[in-house]
Amino acid sequence: MATPLLKSGQDPASQADEPTSPVARFGPDAALAMDAGVDLAPWQIAYQTAGTLNAARSNAVLVCHALTGDQHFASTHPVTGKGGWWDRLVGPGKPVDTDRYFVICANVVGSCMGTTGPASLNPGTGRAYGLDFPLVTIRDMVRGQAMLLDRLGIKDLFLCIGGSMGGMQVLQWAASYPERVFAAMPIATGARHSAQNIAFHEVGRQAILADPNWHGGRYLDVGTRPAKGLGVARMGAHITYLSEPALHRKFGRRLQDRDAPTFSFDADFQIESYLRHQGITFVERFDANAYLYLTRAMDYFDLAADHGGVLANAFRGTRTRFCIVSFTSDWLFPTADSRAIVHALNAAAAPVAFVEVESDKGHDAFLLDEPAMISAAKGFIAAAARERGL
Amino acid sequence: MATPLLKSGQDPASQADEPTSPVARFGPDAALAMDAGVDLAPWQIAYQTAGTLNAARSNAVLVCHALTGDQHFASTHPVTGKGGWWDRLVGPGKPVDTDRYFVICANVVGSCMGTTGPASLNPGTGRAYGLDFPLVTIRDMVRGQAMLLDRLGIKDLFLCIGGSMGGMQVLQWAASYPERVFAAMPIATGARHSAQNIAFHEVGRQAILADPNWHGGRYLDVGTRPAKGLGVARMGAHITYLSEPALHRKFGRRLQDRDAPTFSFDADFQIESYLRHQGITFVERFDANAYLYLTRAMDYFDLAADHGGVLANAFRGTRTRFCIVSFTSDWLFPTADSRAIVHALNAAAAPVAFVEVESDKGHDAFLLDEPAMISAAKGFIAAAARERGL
Numbered sequence: 001m002a003t004p005l006l007k008s009g010q011d012p013a014s015q016a017d018e019p020t021s022p023v024a025r026f027g028p029d030a031a032l033a034m035d036a037g038v039d040l041a042p043w044q045i046a047y048q049t050a051g052t053l054n055a056a057r058s059n060a061v062l063v064c065h066a067l068t069g070d071q072h073f074a075s076t077h078p079v080t081g082k083g084g085w086w087d088r089l090v091g092p093g094k095p096v097d098t099d100r101y102f103v104i105c106a107n108v109v110g111s112c113m114g115t116t117g118p119a120s121l122n123p124g125t126g127r128a129y130g131l132d133f134p135l136v137t138i139r140d141m142v143r144g145q146a147m148l149l150d151r152l153g154i155k156d157l158f159l160c161i162g163g164s165m166g167g168m169q170v171l172q173w174a175a176s177y178p179e180r181v182f183a184a185m186p187i188a189t190g191a192r193h194s195a196q197n198i199a200f201h202e203v204g205r206q207a208i209l210a211d212p213n214w215h216g217g218r219y220l221d222v223g224t225r226p227a228k229g230l231g232v233a234r235m236g237a238h239i240t241y242l243s244e245p246a247l248h249r250k251f252g253r254r255l256q257d258r259d260a261p262t263f264s265f266d267a268d269f270q271i272e273s274y275l276r277h278q279g280i281t282f283v284e285r286f287d288a289n290a291y292l293y294l295t296r297a298m299d300y301f302d303l304a305a306d307h308g309g310v311l312a313n314a315f316r317g318t319r320t321r322f323c324i325v326s327f328t329s330d331w332l333f334p335t336a337d338s339r340a341i342v343h344a345l346n347a348a349a350a351p352v353a354f355v356e357v358e359s360d361k362g363h364d365a366f367l368l369d370e371p372a373m374i375s376a377a378k379g380f381i382a383a384a385a386r387e388r389g390l
Numbered sequence: 391m392a393t394p395l396l397k398s399g400q401d402p403a404s405q406a407d408e409p410t411s412p413v414a415r416f417g418p419d420a421a422l423a424m425d426a427g428v429d430l431a432p433w434q435i436a437y438q439t440a441g442t443l444n445a446a447r448s449n450a451v452l453v454c455h456a457l458t459g460d461q462h463f464a465s466t467h468p469v470t471g472k473g474g475w476w477d478r479l480v481g482p483g484k485p486v487d488t489d490r491y492f493v494i495c496a497n498v499v500g501s502c503m504g505t506t507g508p509a510s511l512n513p514g515t516g517r518a519y520g521l522d523f524p525l526v527t528i529r530d531m532v533r534g535q536a537m538l539l540d541r542l543g544i545k546d547l548f549l550c551i552g553g554s555m556g557g558m559q560v561l562q563w564a565a566s567y568p569e570r571v572f573a574a575m576p577i578a579t580g581a582r583h584s585a586q587n588i589a590f591h592e593v594g595r596q597a598i599l600a601d602p603n604w605h606g607g608r609y610l611d612v613g614t615r616p617a618k619g620l621g622v623a624r625m626g627a628h629i630t631y632l633s634e635p636a637l638h639r640k641f642g643r644r645l646q647d648r649d650a651p652t653f654s655f656d657a658d659f660q661i662e663s664y665l666r667h668q669g670i671t672f673v674e675r676f677d678a679n680a681y682l683y684l685t686r687a688m689d690y691f692d693l694a695a696d697h698g699g700v701l702a703n704a705f706r707g708t709r710t711r712f713c714i715v716s717f718t719s720d721w722l723f724p725t726a727d728s729r730a731i732v733h734a735l736n737a738a739a740a741p742v743a744f745v746e747v748e749s750d751k752g753h754d755a756f757l758l759d760e761p762a763m764i765s766a767a768k769g770f771i772a773a774a775a776r777e778r779g780l
Contacts, residue, residue: 036653135653195637195661196629202662203626205655206669210618212602228600236593236626239586244721247585253692261690263426263525265595265682269689271585272592279596292655299659300651302643331634331721 020078021048021071021107023114024151032109032144036134042123045148046114047106050074050090051098053154059390060154061096062145063105064162064169066367067294068234068286070113073105074098079285088369095377100390101158108169109144110136110294112287119220119287129289130217136293138165138301142172146180156180158388159381163187163366164333165294168301171341174322175303175314183384185377187325188366190337191311191344192302197332200240201295204233208288217289230288231279238278243329243362247271304344311344321387322352323380325366325373332363353380410468411438411461411497413504414541422499422534426524432513435538436504437496440464440480441488443544449780450544451486452535453495454552454559456757457684458624458676460503463495464488469675478759479551485767490780491548498559499534500526500684502677509610509677520607526683528555528691532562536570546570548778549771553577553756554723555684558691561731564712565693565704573774575767577715578756580727581701581734582692587722590630591685594623598678607679620678621669628668633719633752637661694734701734711777712742713770715756715763722753743770 023046026032031041048071053060063073063086070077074084074091090096096103107115110133118133125132149157160173160181167189174184193201208214211229215222239247251271255261258268267273307313322345326338335356345352355376359365366373413436416422421431438461443450453463453476460467464474464481480486486493497505500523508523515522539547550563550571557579564574583591598604601619605612629637641661645651648658657663697703712735716728725746735742745766749755756763 131655192643194634195641195643195659196632196634198643198659199629199637199661199665200626202657202659202665203622203629206618206625206666207597207600207622209655210597210601210622228596232593232597232600232622235596236590239589239593242586244584244586244724247589251585253582253585253588253695265521265599265686267592269585269588269592271589275589275592276596296655305643334634 021046021114023047024148026147030147032140032147034134034140035137038134040109040116040134043109043116043144044114045106045109045116045144047071047104047148048073048075049102049104051100051102053102057154058156058158058388059101060149060157061101061103061159061161062149062157062173063090063096063103064145064160064166064173065105065108066162066164066166067298068282068291069166070111071105071107072113074103080281085367088367089374089377095374095381096159096161100385104149104152104154106145106148108136108141108294110141110290110297112290115144117287118217118289118293127218128220130220131289133289133293135300136297138168138172138297139176141297142169142176145169145173146177149180157182158390159183159185159384161185161187161377164189164363165298167333168298171303171314174318174320175307178315178318178320181320182388183321183323183381185323185325185380186341187373188327188330188333188363190333191304191314191341193299194337198299200237201299204237205292205295207232207236208292214288219288225283226288227283230283230286230291233291234282235275235279238275240332241362241364243331243360245329245360246362249360311340312347315345315348315350318348318350320350321384322350323376324352324354325357325376326355327357327359327361327363327365327370327373329360330363330365411436411504413437414538416537420537422530422537424524424530425527428524430499430506430524433499433506433534434504435496435499435506435534437461437494437538438463438465439492439494441490441492443492447544448546448548448778449491450539450547451491451493451549451551452539452547452563453480453486453493454535454550454556454563455495455498456552456554456556457688458672458681459556460501461495461497462503464493467675470671475757478757479764479767485764485771486549486551490775494539494542494544496535496538498526498531498684500531500680500687502680505534507677508607508679508683517608518610520610520679523679523683525690526687528558528562528687529566529696531687532559532566535559535563536567539570547572548780549573549575549774551575551577551767554579554753555688557723558688561693561704564708564710565697568705568708568710571710572778573711573713573771575713575715575770576731577763578717578720578723578753580723581694581704581731583689584727588689590627591689594627595682595685597622597626598682604678609678615673616678617673620673620676620681623681624672625665625669628665630722631752631754633721633750635719635750636752639750701730702737705735705738705740708738708740710740711774712740713766714742714744715747715766716745717747717749717751717753717755717760717763719750720753720755
C-alpha cells in the first residue's frame with residue numbers, strides 16, 4: 001500500500017510489491033489512533049532490524065530516525081546505495097552493539113519509505129492520500145512504533161535512542177510509555193520547536209507549495225513531482241544542519257573548478273554547487289508531501305504544553321535513565337534546549353547524564369564521526385546494560 | 391528609462407515619466423565602467439537629498455542603502471507609504487543632522503527604484519535587460535555614486551555611512567576613493583561575504599529561478615512576475631535578519647488568532663503568518679531580477695581579495711577616520727566580521743573606533759531604535775565635524 005520510493009507518474013499502489021524492508025500491516029481492527037482525531041486504517045509500518053532478540057526479550061533497542069531519515073540505519077539504502085545512516089553508532093562492536101542488542105528502526109508514520117503516509121494509497125478514494133492524510137504528530141509516530149513492538153512481541157525497550165526529530169520521539173517515548181523504556185538517549189534535540197525553527201520549516205513548505213507541479217498536493221495523480229520546490233526546501237534546511245565554521249572550513253569562498261568568478265548566476269562558489277547537489281539528490285529519494293507532514297509534526301511538538309506547561313510533569317515518577325547530548329555549534333537545537341530537558345529531568349528526580357560535545361560541525365554532528373558523542377554513548381549504554389543485567 | 395516600480399505586464403519604458411525622485415542621466419560619453427568588463431551606457435541613477443550643501447561644499451554625507459533598501463532614506467516611500475527607512479538616524483537633530491549636513495542617498499546600480507538595473511530598458515533590444523544586464527559589483531555601485539557626486543559638484547564627502555550591503559559600499563568607498571571620504575561608518579557589515587551568507591543567498595536565488603513565472607528572466611516581456619519565488623526568497627532571508635531571541639520574544643510558539651493548532655498547513659503560528667506577510671509585501675515593491683543581481687554583488691564582495699589577499703592593504707595611507715559598529719545578536723554579519731575590519735585598519739594605522747552594541751534584535755538592529763548605536767553615531771559624527779571645522 002505505501003511506497004518505498006515514488007517515481008513520477010507511477011501509481012503508488014503499483015510499488016507495493018517492491019518492499020525494501022519488512023513491513024507490519026494493521027487492519028481495521030488495529031487502527032492507528034491519531035492526534036488529529038482520525039483512526040487510520042489500514043496502515044503499515046516498514047522497519048529494519050539488526051542483531052538477535054535474546055530469550056528474555058530484554059535487549060531490544062529502538063533507533064528513531066530524523067526528519068529525512070528512514071529505517072535503513074545499518075544497511076545499504078535501496079535508493080542511494082549508501083551505507084546505513086548511523087553505522088558509526090550502530091553495528092558490531094559499536095556503542096549500540098548489534099552483537100549484543102536487537103536493534104529496530106521503523107520508518108515513521110507520515111514518511112515515504114514504506115510506512116503509510118501522504119503518498120500511500122487512500123483506500124477510500126483509490127488515489128494517493130495527498131493532503132487528505134491526517135496531520136501527523138511525534139506522538140502518532142511513537143504510537144505506531146509501540147504497535148510495531150507489540151506485533152514483534154517486545155514488551156519493553158532496553159534503549160530508545162535518536163537524534164533531532166528522532167530525539168523528539170525518544171522524549172515522547174519516555175513520556176508516553178515510561179514503563180517500556182529502560183534507558184533513553186535523545187541527541188541534538190529539544191522538547192519543543194523554537195520560533196526560528198518553525199520559521200525555517202515554513203519557508204521550506206512555502207517553497208514546495210509555490211511549485212506549480214505540486215498541484216495542491218495531488219501531483220502523483222497527474223504524474224508530476226514538485227522537484228524544484230522540494231529542492232529549494234532542502235537547500236535551505238541543509239544550511240541549518242551545518243554551522244558557519246563548518247561551512248567556512250569546508251568551502252569558504254573557494255570557487256568551483258575555476259580561477260575567477262564567471263560574472264554570472266552559475267554556481268561559482270563551491271558552497272553553491274554543494275547545495276544544489278543536496279537539493280537534487282534529495283528529491284530523488286523523498287516525497288514532497290511527506291516533507292510537509294514531517295516538518296509540521298516537528299513544529300507542533302511541545303512536550304511541556306502537553307503536560308500543563310511544565311516539562312518536568314512529562315517525566316514525574318519515571319524510572320528511565322537518561323543521557324542527553326548536545327553539540328556546541330548546533331544552532332538548530334542549541335545546548336540551551338538540551339539544558340531545559342536536563343533541568344526538567346532533575347526536577348522530576350530522574351537519573352540523567354548530560355554531555356555537551358565540543359564540535360564545529362553543527363546539528364548534523366549527531367550523524368558524523370564525533371568521538372566524544374560515540375564514547376558518551378558507549379559509556380552510558382554499557383552502564384545501563386550492566387544495570388539491566390545484560 | 392529605468393522604472394520606479396514595475397507592475398506585472400507593464401512595459402518598463404512606460405514608467406519613465408513617473409519619477410519618484412531626482413534622476414541623474416549619463417549618456418554614451420559618460421558610460422559606467424563595470425567590473426564585468428562592460429561600459430554601461432546610457433544609464434541613470436535616482437537619488438534623494440535632504441539638507442543644504444554649504445558654500446564650502448564640505449558638509450556632504452552619503453548614505454548607502456542595504457540590499458532591498460532604496461533612496462527614500464528620510465522621506466515617504468512612494469510604494470509602501472512608510473516613512474524614511476533611516477529616519478531614526480537621519481533627520482533634523484538626528485546624528486546625521488539634516489539641519490547641518492547635505493545628505494544624499496542614491497539607489498544602487500542593479501536595483502529597481504529608478505537607477506538602471508535588469509528591469510530597465512535595454513536600448514539595444516527595446517526590451518528590459520533581464521539577464522542581459524551585466525553582473526554588478528559593490529565597486530560598480532560605488533563608481534556610480536562617485537559619478538553622481540561629480541555631477542552634483544561634490545568633490546568629497548564629510549561622511550559615508552551605511553549598514554549591511556550599505557556598509558560594504560562604505561568600505562569600498564574608503565578603499566577606492568580614500569581622498570574623498572573624511573569619515574566612514576560601516577555598520578553591521580563585513581569586508582567579505584561568508585560561505586553561510588552565500589549559501590542563504592543561493593537558496594533565495596534558486597527559489598526565484600524555480601518559479602515558472604520567472605521565464606528565464608524575461609518575465610516582463612510576457613507580463614508575469616515570479617512573485618511566489620521572490621516571496622519565498624524574502625521569507626528565508628528575513629529569518630537571517632532577525633535573531634532567535636528576537637523571534638522568541640516577538641512570536642515564540644504563539645498561535646495566530648486561535649486557541650489550538652488547526653492540524654493543517656494553515657499559518658497556525660504567528661511567526662508563519664508574519665513571514666508570509668513579509669514575502670507578500672516585498673514582492674509588491676521589488677523586482678526579482680534585481681534581487682538576483684544585488685545578492686550576487688554581495689556574494690562577490692571580498693575587499694581583501696582585491697588587495698592581494700591582505701585587507702589592511704585596502705586602507706594603507708588612508709586619512710579617513712572610521713567608526714565600526716556591530717550587534718551582539720547579528721549572526722549574518724557577526725562581530726568577528728567587524729573585528730577583522732578593525733584589525734585591518736589598525737594594521738594600516740588608520741584612526742578607528744569600534745562599538746559592539748548589545749542587542750537581541752539581530753542584523754536588522756541597524757534599522758531600528760538602538761540607543762547605543764544612535765549615541766555612537768552622534769558622538770563619532772560630532773567629533774568628525776569638529777575636526778572638519780563644520
